[in-house]
Amino acid sequence: xxxDKKCEPHAAPKILFKIEGEDFxxxxxxxxRTVDNLRVNPRASRSFMDIENLEGYRLxxxxxxxEKGPAFEKFLKxxxxxxIQISADRVIEGMKTGKRHKHFELEIPNRVxxxxxxxxxxxxxxxxxxxxxxxP
Numbered sequence: 538x539x540x541d542k543k544c545e546p547h548a549a550p551k552i553l554f555k556i557e558g559e560d561f562x563x564x565x566x567x568x569x570r571t572v573d574n575l576r577v578n579p580r581a582s583r584s585f586m587d588i589e590n591l592e593g594y595r596l597x598x599x600x601x602x603x604e605k606g607p608a609f610e611k612f613l614k615x616x617x618x619x620x621i622q623i624s625a626d627r628v629i630e631g632m633k634t635g636k637r638h639k640h641f642e643l644e645i646p647n648r649v650x651x652x653x654x655x656x657x658x659x660x661x662x663x664x665x666x667x668x669x670x671x672x673p
Contacts, residue, residue: 538582539574547574551652553583554616559656559673561596564616567604567648575600581654593662596654603651612651 538548547570551563561583565571575581582597603609631637661669 538584539571539580540578541570541574542577547571551583554612554619554651561654561656562603562612563652563654564612565650565652567650571652572602572650575602575652581652583654591664595660595662596656596658597660598655598657601653601655603653609651613649616649616651 538546540546549569549571551565551571554562554564556562563583579600579602580598581600582595584593584595586593603612656673659671659673661671663669
């Protein structure tokens with residue numbers, strides 16, 4: 538989730554690309570509203586649910602856009618490998634279960650960008666709605 542300069546929220550699905558220490562990286566289409574928001578307000582949150590434990594999490598922090606240079610080129614190669622692995626896993630799952638998938642795209646979008654989020658706060662929402670905040 539991001540917000541523009543008027544504090545209007547925006548949330549859209551992203552690919553969780555990788556996690557390194559207190560940083561996590563997302564892959565996104567560079568044409569999206571998310572990128573525009575991050576250029577004017579470089580902060581973001583990511584939320585998810587742990588279904589097994591019935592707990593929710595929100596990770597928030599400062600953002601760095603990685604759109605060119607050596608780090609971008611390195612991530613692009615890693616991302617391509619990840620997409621191939623995802624597609625291979627889907628084909629294997631389909632063969633095992635008979636489940637058909639509509640898309641098996643292996644191409645990287647024409648305008649991809651990587652979003653690095655430095656985790657500054659982790660909020661855990663307990664199964665009874667209790668909030669627990671911590672700084673990494």
